[in-house]
Amino acid sequence: MISSYSKKGNPWDNACIESFHALIKREWLNRKKINDYEEAYQMVFEYIEGFYNTVRIHSHCNYQSPNNYEKNYNSNKLN
Template identity: 45%
Template sequence: MLCSMSRKGDCWDNAVVESFFETLKRELVDGCVYRSREEAKQAIFEYVEVYYNRKRRHSSLGYLTPLEAECQATAA
């Protein structure tokens, strides 16, 4: 998997996306060998939709899961 690159000299254009791809590669893809493109797509979908968006603690949310952060925001 290769990260996208912005214009020459503009390394911050895609900082959020580049950070996500680095996390995805480190936590899921590195060291895995997928037998098919479909198997890779399914693994990435499950990582993003089931784990990353619902269960993984995010430093940008004060190390809460997205669900915990949403509950705190609606309770306040």
């Protein structure tokens, strides 16, 4: 495996993570005042674990939240 980094100022090499960074800033971080590193860490954790991976709708989940998608998937699998 060879690690690869894009050149400075070239976000197209890492489009997925650049998109996520824009999303977390727009939906979460820009709405609150961050006082220190610990507070920023906690806010990012809350966003990812408490909202993004559970409640927020995603296009790849047919515009459902991951929780609802998983629930529907499991109930359809049992039928």
